[in-house]
Amino acid sequence: MNLKVISKATVVNQYLPKKLTAKTTVTAFAPSNIALCKYWGKRDVELNLPLNSSLSISLGHLGSHTRISHSDSGGDVILLNTKEQALDSSFSRKILDFIALFRRTQPLPLIIDTRNNIPTAAGLASSASGFAALMIALNDFFDLQLDKPTLSAFARMGSGSASRSVFSGFVRWDMGEQSDGMDSVASQLDSHWPGFCIGLIKVSSVQKPVDSRSGMARTIKTSNLYASWPAQASADLLSIEAAIKNKNFSDLGQSAEKNALSMHATMMSAWPPLVYWLPESLAVMHKIWQLRSDGIAVYFTMDAGPNLKLLFESSAKKILEIEFPDMEIIQPFGNE
Amino acid sequence: MNLKVISKATVVNQYLPKKLTAKTTVTAFAPSNIALCKYWGKRDVELNLPLNSSLSISLGHLGSHTRISHSDSGGDVILLNTKEQALDSSFSRKILDFIALFRRTQPLPLIIDTRNNIPTAAGLASSASGFAALMIALNDFFDLQLDKPTLSAFARMGSGSASRSVFSGFVRWDMGEQSDGMDSVASQLDSHWPGFCIGLIKVSSVQKPVDSRSGMARTIKTSNLYASWPAQASADLLSIEAAIKNKNFSDLGQSAEKNALSMHATMMSAWPPLVYWLPESLAVMHKIWQLRSDGIAVYFTMDAGPNLKLLFESSAKKILEIEFPDMEIIQPFGNE
Numbered sequence: 001m002n003l004k005v006i007s008k009a010t011v012v013n014q015y016l017p018k019k020l021t022a023k024t025t026v027t028a029f030a031p032s033n034i035a036l037c038k039y040w041g042k043r044d045v046e047l048n049l050p051l052n053s054s055l056s057i058s059l060g061h062l063g064s065h066t067r068i069s070h071s072d073s074g075g076d077v078i079l080l081n082t083k084e085q086a087l088d089s090s091f092s093r094k095i096l097d098f099i100a101l102f103r104r105t106q107p108l109p110l111i112i113d114t115r116n117n118i119p120t121a122a123g124l125a126s127s128a129s130g131f132a133a134l135m136i137a138l139n140d141f142f143d144l145q146l147d148k149p150t151l152s153a154f155a156r157m158g159s160g161s162a163s164r165s166v167f168s169g170f171v172r173w174d175m176g177e178q179s180d181g182m183d184s185v186a187s188q189l190d191s192h193w194p195g196f197c198i199g200l201i202k203v204s205s206v207q208k209p210v211d212s213r214s215g216m217a218r219t220i221k222t223s224n225l226y227a228s229w230p231a232q233a234s235a236d237l238l239s240i241e242a243a244i245k246n247k248n249f250s251d252l253g254q255s256a257e258k259n260a261l262s263m264h265a266t267m268m269s270a271w272p273p274l275v276y277w278l279p280e281s282l283a284v285m286h287k288i289w290q291l292r293s294d295g296i297a298v299y300f301t302m303d304a305g306p307n308l309k310l311l312f313e314s315s316a317k318k319i320l321e322i323e324f325p326d327m328e329i330i331q332p333f334g335n336e
Numbered sequence: 337m338n339l340k341v342i343s344k345a346t347v348v349n350q351y352l353p354k355k356l357t358a359k360t361t362v363t364a365f366a367p368s369n370i371a372l373c374k375y376w377g378k379r380d381v382e383l384n385l386p387l388n389s390s391l392s393i394s395l396g397h398l399g400s401h402t403r404i405s406h407s408d409s410g411g412d413v414i415l416l417n418t419k420e421q422a423l424d425s426s427f428s429r430k431i432l433d434f435i436a437l438f439r440r441t442q443p444l445p446l447i448i449d450t451r452n453n454i455p456t457a458a459g460l461a462s463s464a465s466g467f468a469a470l471m472i473a474l475n476d477f478f479d480l481q482l483d484k485p486t487l488s489a490f491a492r493m494g495s496g497s498a499s500r501s502v503f504s505g506f507v508r509w510d511m512g513e514q515s516d517g518m519d520s521v522a523s524q525l526d527s528h529w530p531g532f533c534i535g536l537i538k539v540s541s542v543q544k545p546v547d548s549r550s551g552m553a554r555t556i557k558t559s560n561l562y563a564s565w566p567a568q569a570s571a572d573l574l575s576i577e578a579a580i581k582n583k584n585f586s587d588l589g590q591s592a593e594k595n596a597l598s599m600h601a602t603m604m605s606a607w608p609p610l611v612y613w614l615p616e617s618l619a620v621m622h623k624i625w626q627l628r629s630d631g632i633a634v635y636f637t638m639d640a641g642p643n644l645k646l647l648f649e650s651s652a653k654k655i656l657e658i659e660f661p662d663m664e665i666i667q668p669f670g671n672e
Contacts, residue, residue, distance in 0.1 A: 224568040225561045225601055232560040232605070254607065260611050265561055265601035271566070271590065273597050273625070280614035289609070 004179060005046055008157045011180050012101045019143040020106055024070060026140040030132030030165045031063035032118050033148035034198060034309050036256040036301060038263045039160050039173065040229060041220050048160040055240050058168040060332045063129035064116050068141045071109040077106040079113040095134065098158045102138045125303070131158030132165030134293035136163055152185040172245050191244050192333055197317060199310035199327040212304040213272050215267060223270040232262050253299030253311050260301040278306040285328065291323065340383055342514065344493045347516050348437045351486055356442055356487040360406060362476040366468030366501045367399035368454050370534060370645050372592040372637060373573040374599045375496050375509065376565060377556050383517040384496040388569035391576050393534065394504040396668045399465035400452050403478045407445040413448040431470065433517040434494045438474045461639070467494030468501035505668070506580050527580050528669055533653060535646035539616035548640040551603060551610050559606040568598050589635030589647050596637040614642040627659065
């Protein structure tokens with residue numbers, strides 16, 4: 001699509017004030033999110049521009065709290081869950097590269113303190129909420145006065161799905177068309193669904209052997225079936241959006257589950273095969289299908305990993321708590 | 337592709353002699369076959385015409401022995417592995433419908449005695465070898481004098497993959513283009529590969545919940561990813577054929593495994609999801625990938641069921657017998 005590579009700095013610079021000012025201390029929060037229509041495949045690796053639009057549900061108060069303050073130690077300090085991280089670690093480098101876009105040549109050393117309250121049993125990625133919270137904090141700290149769509153676009157440069165974590169509730173990330181990606185931003189759907197439940201089932205906490213970024217790249221390069229993915233995702237997004245509007249839970253569940261399985265299908269047909277599922281993942285899936293054939297409206301979604309996220313309404317909560325005693329339940333909109 | 341539906345009888349009648357004669361007793365054998373490039377999707381349900389060409393390896397002396405003789409009991413008798421089958425059973429009806437194409441209005445009652453020597457642990461379908469052996473026997477019994485391609489085309493009408501079981505060794509089934517399907521026939525590749533091994537791993541003998549015919553139909557109807565399958569299969573077939581010609585085992589294994597996983601990928605993205613894998617299937621897959629990363633050239637293929645067929649050369653036999661003690665090994669061309 002876009003042939004020329006535009007750097008992050010080139011895009012960001014156009015939106016920054018000539019002279020930067022800095023506050024003393026700011027804090028920001030951004031929620032974690034679970035995609036019901038997945039982001040899978042980049043059309044631009046530098047700017048994290050996707051090959052399809054996606055849609056997620058934010059996890060309420062579960063996410064990342066980020067605090068930016070001045071460092072008087074003479075250098076930057078990066079903290080994750082109160083533990084200081086080596087500056088040359090992969091985690092610190094990603095954060096410092098991102099911060100460099102906004103402080104530019106300012107010598108001011110900073111303390112970046114990130115705390116995730118995502119359930120430990122969740123198997124959830126924290127890069128989405130982490131980069132969204134960091135972007136919101138940077139905007140405040142340097143008084144950038146960026147609007148929400150711009151915050152979403154810039155958070156995306158840190159981690160694709162961070163574009164969605166700038167918002168709460170149901171969030172759609174439009175893929176956009178521009179080569180600078182400034183139309184590839186998320187927005188919040190005007191919808192509230194009390195009783196909407198997400199059940200986190202962790203089958204493994206072992207670090208996945210292939211990260212999402214590499215997985216996407218391998219899939220696009222080697223899976224012939226991937227050619228059909230963008231159209232599939234586009235159809236799923238429309239169905240899910242309509243299901244949210246009409247509060248039609250079975251339509252939502254069906255489209256979300258089909259979307260997740262189709263994404264995993266594109267990975268499996270890659271070479272070498274990319275199968276994030278473990279035997280235990282498949283056992284949970286078969287159990288879900290059995291429960292559904294018994295009349296219980298429960299569906300699932302999965303990201304690039306072995307863990308499952310169940311989707312159901314609060315009316316099914318009791319029976320599912322019995323069936324899955326280790327499941328952690330999140331209600332993004334509270335109970336009805 | 338073909339818009340008008342042509343009946344089996346219309347096609348077959350053009351190849352039959354005006355007057356039928358019948359021998360007293362004939363016997364025939366056809367081998368079972370395992371597809372390395374799968375047959376998945378029909379362009380014509382009546383004639384079993386496929387949407388892609390496929391390629392298989394025949395299992396030597398393992399398959400179906402069929403005996404046709406006159407019945408003096410006044411009616412047809414159908415035997416399967418020496419047990420008489422009810423004439424209104426699904427098994428008998430398929431056989432009698434097929435036989436009707438060739439005996440037409442002849443009143444002659446027959447005994448059809450089919451014996452499969454496919455390993456019980458195999459989890460292999462017997463319809464391919466069964467219909468191929470039946471077709472070969474019918475050709476002899478009624479002295480039809482049909483050539484091999486015609487036998488292949490007619491066996492296909494009984495069961496798609498039976499078109500390949502008319503031959504031994506590596507067999508390619510060309511999808512063909514004609515609406516009467518008479519160019520949708522198999523042929524044997526001129527290739528001999530001593531030491532080529534197939535390892536049968538049975539993880540379940542429970543009847544699969546959705547048969548292949550229904551599975552294909554559901555996938556074509558509901559999986560968007562299926563649109564990419566025929567091109568994928570076509571590319572895989574070329575690679576596999578080249579790998580056989582060059583005796584390049586890793587190329588063969590890679591293309592066969594990718595082909596099987598891609599077929600399963602199209603099923604998983606159907607709705608309701610069609611996942612034939614059991615947790616145990618996935619455990620074996622992960623073990624195979626681990627062995628491969630340890631340097632052992634072992635690949636697998638899977639049909640519409642939970643069992644696996646391992647592909648390796650006899651040099652890896654010893655180590656794999658230790659890793660998979662319950663595996664049944666078949667060497668279609670004998671040992672080197």
